[in-house]
Amino acid sequence: MAAARPLVTVQPLEADMATDSATTVHLPDVMKAPMRPDVVRFAHANLSKNKRQPYAVSKSAGHQTSAESWGTGRAVSRIPRVSGGGTHRAGQAAIGNMCRGGRMFAPTKIWRRWHRKVNVNLKRYAIVSAIAASAVPSLVLARGHRIESIPELPLVISDSAESVEKTSAALGVLKQIGAYSDAEKAKDSHAIRPGKGKMRNRRYINRKGPLIVYGTEGASLVKAFRNIPGVEIVNVERLNLLKLAPGGHLGRLVVWTKSAFEKLDSIYGSFEKPSEKKKGYVLPRAKMVNGDLSRIINSDEIQSVVRPIKKEVKRAPMKKNPLKNLNALLKLNPYAKTARRMALLAEAERVKSKEEKLERKRKPITKEEAAAIKAAGKSWYQTMISESDYAEFENFTKWLGVSQ
């Protein structure tokens, strides 16, 4: 927000003297207020309920019969039926919401809460937002107004417009300031409303054109402009949110007269100075003074202290099962390598020796070996049958290992 307040040129009209070149006015602080579409939408939704007229069905509708239920035992359903006889209506079901000619479910009542209360501060916030939005050409364009030929936004015209008396002159004023195409758009869009509204006294619809805001009470411009389709007139002291943000959408094209523009400062005050007309009211502050996030992030002050971007992202490695994967096992237990090697070698040894043994057994033995085995067997037998070992105690003691 600039410290010096920017200037807005006042558009001269033809009737003015050409002497003062460009009168300028300071931009009031209202136009710098934060734009809060959510606040505006809430306030608009609730304020537009305040103009409603109650509707309801008749209190006695559906009950104007003396219907009694026939009870059980007559092979009919138990809803109340019309008493009497001699007419079609007798015996027909009545009163229930499912019955023909019965009262509706939950008959609408006039004591429904039609109007809504909106906090004063909220209402003011919404109006202030809407005024600020009307100063941003992009938002006015986005709302659909034709502003290609207006010289400046916010559009301020000289006070000579307030004394315009004829509608033709009013149209001329609009043409001079370039707002005529918007009014023309509104006139061309005059159409019959689709839907039942057309038979409920809301037959025609058209677009909204520019909103003219005037400053002095009783200006004749009201009468001059009020018959132009789409154009609305409002006094600056009685600004209406439903006119500043029609449909809850920000950015109506507003044409200010010079006196109205100058009054804005006193009506709404500034961010520090409270307003004169609204007791103790100070303009709301935005949560962020500079809302341009991308600009802030890319500014030098921040980029200089920001750490460089991490291009490579570290990802967690996949878990490997040590029982199946040898390298995973080795990471946990380095001795496993040698242990396993030893085991393998031992295994190989065992296998080899067994092989040899089997081979030797399977090979047919030579005559010398066979004779040797036989002789050994015989001698052992001899030792077994000799009795001398038993008789000689020394031999016996040898066996027993007894020491005397």
Place this chain on the structure above:
Amino acid sequence: MQHDEVIWQVIRHNHCSFMAKIETGKFCRNPYNVTGICNRSSCPLANSRYATIRDHDGVFYLYMKTIERAHMPNKLWERVKLPRNYEKALEIIDKHLMYWPKFLVHKTKQRLTKMTQMRIRMRKLALKTREKIMTTPRKEKKRESRREEKAEKAAALDKSIEKELLERLQQGVYGDIYNYPVKEYNKVLDIEEGQAVSEDEDEMEHEIEYVEGYDELEEEDDIEDFGDIAIAQSHANYDNDEEDIEPVASKRVRKETALASGKLDKGEPGAKLKKRARVLVEVEHEDADERQKAVH
């Protein structure tokens, strides 16, 4: 006040009258949009520094807007005419958008390329003769067909054709064969039967003709002309009332034939129909019967 980010938030999430959402994406109807897509970087409303190319009568202009002029919608867009030559135009774009963000420069050049191609194509097509697709106004077509039907019915084409052919027969355009096709022949005879019974009786007394069989089959257009001639003649000659209308069912055909041939003989000057009708005629009348009975 005028922060692009704030504007974009308001426009995008609330309401922008230029946004057109269809199933394939979000598009921007703003005529100054470079790409045509509704995007944070291609929105001409949400970017205070923007450039596009627009064409006017086949001439391309480079439009630029800067934030200094953002509050004056009148003078917002600065316009530079681009030369016809594609390369020169690219150079001019480069010169004007020298320190601008790369995205905008790139998209502007892309747009220029596409528009140049379109321009070439359109010019080529304009030279060729193209079929123009006309819409068929359904209402008119239906109305015409309905009226056609009614006119057809009103015109009573059958009758006028009959009349015409009868006249032609009178004039001797056709030959002698009258009873083919059989159904129409019978029909006409049935019609004639009622009208010409008395006359028949009158005439047949003195005009009993025995003629040969079907030796020559001459082509006849329509037996109805034969029938019509009979009608015409009967209207002409016969003023009597229809007292004697007693359909003699069995011999009707032959009576009629004889009658017709007799009539024809009478009517025609005689050039072609000198030859009698090659039809076997057996004449029997109530009078004849009665006479016979009387005799008995």
